[in-house]
Amino acid sequence: KKVNVALGDRAYDIFVGPGLIANAGAYLKPLLRRNRVAIVTDETVGKLHLPALEKSLDANGIRHSAIKLPAGESTKSFAQLEKLTDWLLGEGIERGDLVIALGGGVIGDLTGFAASILRRGVDFAQIPTTLLSQVDSSVGGKTGINTRQGKNLAGAFHQPRLVLADTDALATLPMREFLAGYAEVVKYGLIGDRDFFEWLEVNLDRLKEGDVEARIHAIVKSCEAKAAIVAADEREGGVRALLNLGHTFGHALEAATGFSNRLVHGEGVSIGMALAFELSARLGFCTGQDAARVRQHLARAGLPSRLSDIEGPLPDADGLIALMGQDKKVVDGTLTFILARGIGDAFITRDVDPGRLRALLREREPA
Numbered sequence: 617k618k619v620n621v622a623l624g625d626r627a628y629d630i631f632v633g634p635g636l637i638a639n640a641g642a643y644l645k646p647l648l649r650r651n652r653v654a655i656v657t658d659e660t661v662g663k664l665h666l667p668a669l670e671k672s673l674d675a676n677g678i679r680h681s682a683i684k685l686p687a688g689e690s691t692k693s694f695a696q697l698e699k700l701t702d703w704l705l706g707e708g709i710e711r712g713d714l715v716i717a718l719g720g721g722v723i724g725d726l727t728g729f730a731a732s733i734l735r736r737g738v739d740f741a742q743i744p745t746t747l748l749s750q751v752d753s754s755v756g757g758k759t760g761i762n763t764r765q766g767k768n769l770a771g772a773f774h775q776p777r778l779v780l781a782d783t784d785a786l787a788t789l790p791m792r793e794f795l796a797g798y799a800e801v802v803k804y805g806l807i808g809d810r811d812f813f814e815w816l817e818v819n820l821d822r823l824k825e826g827d828v829e830a831r832i833h834a835i836v837k838s839c840e841a842k843a844a845i846v847a848a849d850e851r852e853g854g855v856r857a858l859l860n861l862g863h864t865f866g867h868a869l870e871a872a873t874g875f876s877n878r879l880v881h882g883e884g885v886s887i888g889m890a891l892a893f894e895l896s897a898r899l900g901f902c903t904g905q906d907a908a909r910v911r912q913h914l915a916r917a918g919l920p921s922r923l924s925d926i927e928g929p930l931p932d933a934d935g936l937i938a939l940m941g942q943d944k945k946v947v948d949g950t951l952t953f954i955l956a957r958g959i960g961d962a963f964i965t966r967d968v969d970p971g972r973l974r975a976l977l978r979e980r981e982p983a
């Protein structure tokens with residue numbers, strides 16, 4: 617299956633299916649000016665999936681070298697960026713050569729950013745190996761690293777030439793990481809596609825059990841949804857903000873838990889989406905039934921969906937609101953919210969009564 621991201625002369629294809637890493641050489645070969653690639657991965661993915669990629673490159677006569685960086689968010693740093701650019705230049709990577717990101721969003725974001733600055737821009741391809749990176753970070757061309765001031769504060773728009781989303785890679789992914797990506801899948805249904813959300817309700821168990829056809833469908837639908845939004849608004853001047861559904865709340869919760877293992881990104885987004893629907897219902901935009909249905913689906917998937925699902929202490933409502941204000945999406949000190957008129961009908965507003973927001977966050981148990 618294939619999704620095209622329609623961005624004019626920067627358009628590219630996302631292939632989705634099994635066996636893509638094992639056949640990567642054949643997909644990559646047409647993009648190469650000389651038969652040479654540099655692979656960037658992390659220690660974990662390098663152990664699990666690099667050998668199959670290298671084998672496929674060998675079979676296609678493509679020369680390759682690889683660097684394995686430490687796994688984890690802290691790799692999205694200036695220090696690792698410098699190490700990576702040094703290595704790529706040392707390997708003699710020139711314009712016309714291809715850099716391959718093999719891994720999750722961390723490797724994709726860092727490698728894409730390095731590719732964007734190396735010799736003022738070299739080509740890169742993504743082989744995303746987490747569900748989150750397959751449905752989210754490999755679509756849209758945002759690349760970057762974290763700085764001491766916060767997440768993703770240094771970066772560039774740099775579109776990949778090709779994305780290979782191999783469903784086989786998900787077989788080794790821990791369930792918690794799978795579910796974190798699944799929260800973003802649910803998000804696409806909630807933003808603009810009620811039928812897809814209902815399909816997810818029916819097919820949740822198949823997806824979790826690893827049914828390949830179901831997983832392909834969910835990934836393709838998600839990539840199509842994000843690709844359509846990105847094609848309409850590549851630089852986030854308007855509709856792209858819809859993709860932040862659940863993220864203003866989610867980001868505050870991640871910050872409140874110190875960006876630690878207590879709450880990973882997708883888990884924060886899950887609670888954030890449930891809160892966004894709860895707030896939408898209380899403000900009279902959507903029905904209480906829809907809000908309950910969203911929360912129940914997330915909970916049934918195994919995701920946290922209430923503030924009380926977070927273990928340990930949390931800041932109070934005002935503390936959380938202050939953390940929401942530190943989100944980089946804040947303009948002139950006004951919070952932007954993504955609310956919904958119903959499942960599949962999200963909209964952007966900057967007009968939310970602070971009192972209602974405080975009341976929502978004061979309860980550790982939204983109805």
Ligand code: NAD
Binds near residue numbers: 661664725752787
């Ligand atoms: P990640 O890259 O850290 O991967 C999560 C963990 O899973 C890592 O420990 C990794 O080694 C491991 N892993 C990866 N693939 C595996 C596999 N197939 N089997 C077993 N283990 C595997 O994190 P992520 O969740 O993929 O991505 C999160 C990052 O993505 C964040 O930095 C976030 O800012 C970024 N992001 C970027 C965009 C964008 O538009 N660029 C969008 C969303 C998120």
Ligand code: ZN
Binds near residue numbers: 752863885
């Ligand atoms: Zn997200």
